[in-house]
């Protein structure tokens with residue numbers, strides 16, 4: 001079998017993705033040829049632009065494994081071109097590409113940013129000996145920061161209220177979780193910031209509350225839970241109500257919650 005027999009015949013869609021004059025997004029299932037297409041696109045760019053080298057092409061992947069795989073596939077393609085090349089100029093061109101491939105910018109986003117900051121160490125606004133946090137290190141640091149915040153703000157009314165409600169350690173867990181999922185947390189905050197209690201409760205009925213809706217509604221209206229919620233929500237913006245008062249309201253709510261669960265159990 002010859003190399004030519006081995007060569008992959010790209011599909012029409014893959015060929016379309018090699019177009020050079022615009023950006024292309026390829027969306028396809030696992031194992032359907034995305035890396036193959038990206039490899040071809042990479043080599044086609046080099047082929048069409050003799051002045052470019054691998055250091056002029058930035059390729060970002062999600063994982064280090066994907067970056068290594070792509071570099072290897074490009075290397076194989078370049079070897080094939082080198083082997084098929086008759087002209088000395090062409091041979092030197094692909095030889096140079098091969099030599100520079102190791103210095104190419106095929107990286108994960110973390111590795112790319114790290115390299116950029118190191119290569120621009122003088123201009124970069126980071127200490128020279130900086131390091132990149134791995135996931136575990138980042139999680140530990142986030143928790144430390146949240147713990148420090150909670151401890152440093154124990155006298156804040158909101159912090160005191162939540163710590164009393166959940167316990168300090170669970171509050172740290174919750175805040176760390178929110179910080180970790182920041183875009184979603186901010187979206188939730190945005191969604192609920194100015195919503196009144198009735199709307200919030202309605203959504204709970206529909207999406208969260210597992211209780212029998214009629215029983216729960218009866219509990220809500222009969223036992224003054226709504227009033228308590230309203231009271232909590234209506235705290236004045238400037239002169240805030242004392243933490244103790246709000247805690248008292250929440251304790252009321254807890255009592256009502258117990259009533260509600262009794263209702264749902266038919267007691």
Ligand SMILES: Nc1ncnc2c1ncn2[C@@H]1O[C@H](COP(=O)(O)OP(=O)(O)OP(=O)(O)O)[C@@H](O)[C@H]1O
Pocket residue numbers: 008009010011014028029030031032033034035036037
């Ligand atoms: N047009 C084609 N004809 C024949 N085989 C192909 C073609 N395109 C890709 N392949 C082969 O299909 C297999 C999967 O291709 P590739 O690794 O590029 O897929 P992928 O979409 O990147 O996969 P993954 O989602 O796992 O990253 C490889 O063995 C590749 O050689």
